[in-house]
Amino acid sequence: MKVPLLDLTAQYKTIKDEVIAAIMPVMETQMLILGGTVEKFEAAMSELTGVKGSIAVSSGTDAIVLAGMALGLGHEDDVIVPSFTFFATAGCIARLGVRPVFADIDPKTYCLDADSVAKLIARDYVVKSDDGPPIHRKTGRKLRAIMPVHLYGQCADMDPLLQICEIYRLHMIEDAAQAIDAHYQGKPAGSMGIVGCYSFYPTKNLGAFGDAGHIVSTDPALTDLMRKMRVHGGHQRYYHDVVGMNARMDAIQAAVLTVKIKHLKKWIHARQELAARYASLFEKHGLLKTITPPATGAGRDHTYHQYVIRAPKRDALRDFLKAADVGCEIYYPMPLHLQKCFANLGYKEGDLPETEKATREVLALPIYPELSSEQQAYVVEKMAEFYRK
Ligand SMILES: Cc1ncc(COP(=O)(O)O)c(C=O)c1O
Incomplete structure (x- = not known):
């Protein structure tokens, strides 16, 4: 007997007709990037997560990069992340000049451990002013965010992590790449921080037919900024308010994902x-x-x-x-x-x-x-x- 780790063909067989019917109009109309098909999927993600701000992007990696850019994270900043995760978690913020600061995991769930985070902050950072961020004692860098990863499909223990964010005024960025529709005390993964990032890499529980990703945000201004930054920083073509990137989702991926999300x-x-x-x-x-x-x-x-x-x-x-x-x-x-x-x-x-x-x-x-x-x-x-x- 042969047992593959994952069999994507077996799943495709069960939805083949639905998928072909969904991608056909994209091919006929040649509306290949963003547009109505992508907006329909964004609405489906809003419904699933209960978060209004919903932005379809090109990959989970680009979701994290875009979130970091929009939050203004850069060369003077530190972000606490787990070390036991896929590379993108730390790689994406490092690309922005941010220093990833690694904390340990809970050995039972493998997710970022709030005690380890709290001890790390107490040991290495000092709060110098009432409304300022914690400052690293040696480097002078500012601690700006915590990014737990909901690893293998379950949420990190969010309450104590959110509490730490509140005490130190840190952003909570959720790397929910592996945990779409997992819940913590009834709340969907990705919906508890200021921004949640998802991956639809084909092997994920909700997988596209290529690269794709998503962002949800509870902050309307941040949502608007990320939406702009997804398309080179402007809502109007050839006019750029900020420097962004190309992180658009293809319509074919949105069509596939709109079929799959129902299952x-x-x-x-x-x-x-x-x-x-x-x-x-x-x-x-x-x-x-x-x-x-x-x-x-x-x-x-x-x-x-x-x-x-x-x-x-x-x-x-x-x-x-x-x-x-x-x-x-x-x-x-x-x-x-x-x-x-x-x-x-x-x-x-x-x-x-x-x-x-x-x-x-x-x-x-x-x-x-x-x-x-x-x-x-x-x-x-x-x-x-x-x-x-
Ligand atoms: C925890 C984690 N973060 C980020 C990513 C990046 O997602 P993508 O492969 O869609 O760029 C992945 C995916 O593979 C992941 O597992």
Whole structure:
């Protein structure tokens, strides 16, 4: 049996006719960028997130860059981010000249840990004036924002993080790239800060047929600025109020996403059922003494963008599963604070113990709505065989 980590073709087969019917008018009218098709999708995202400010963009990366630009983040600024995430989280702000400041994760949910953030601010920053930002004791840089990542499909513990933002007057930027329609105390991922960024990279729970992304914002002025900056900084062609970029969404992607968003809740539900079935299969095979299945934090739901376990002898297990035609992947093998491109920031091994431990232990197993129970049983049988050896 072959079990891929993800099978996009299987999903496409279930919506092929709907997708073709949706993209046909785009091709016929040749209204290929922004326009009515994109506006329709923006309305659908507003409805899903409950946030009025809704801007369709070219990728999750561009969503974060655009948000950072519109918030005026730059060369004198620091932003706190997790190190255990996809590179774009820190890469996008670093591109603006911002210094990413890495905090550790909660070992249960793998998301940014509020205690680690609070300790970091208390240790490294000083508040010099009542209405000013925290200033870094050594570099003099200003701390301007916190950007948690809702990793693998579940929200970070937002209340204490929002509280820190309130105390220090920091922007809350949510990297919700992996967590569309996940919730924290009933609130959708991306809707709790001043700006939420999403990715529709094809492997995401809501995936486009190429690159695409989205921004929502609860701040009308910021929304207007980001909307302008999406198209080189002006609402009127050839007149530019500010310097922006090209971060427009293609109409074909919006047409595909408008079809897919209607299926999203059903697909998330299927992922949740698969996660529950993994848990019972692990129990049946006595694997719960050995591996740690994903945990869902209090007040949250998990949308299982990835189904990630902690596993002893992780690399050997990965090789064994791959040899048995079971797709699996390590997200992420190298923490961001130890990446070569951030060597100038001066981090060293041991700085973020939970992050570094996770990079050595995590393994993502196949999960997608069309995964069959036979395939799932095969994955767990192979895992049990590995640990019996
Ligand atoms: C946590 C996180 N942030 C940002 C991004 C960037 O999104 P994109 O690949 O659409 O540029 C991704 C996606 O892959 C991601 O997983």
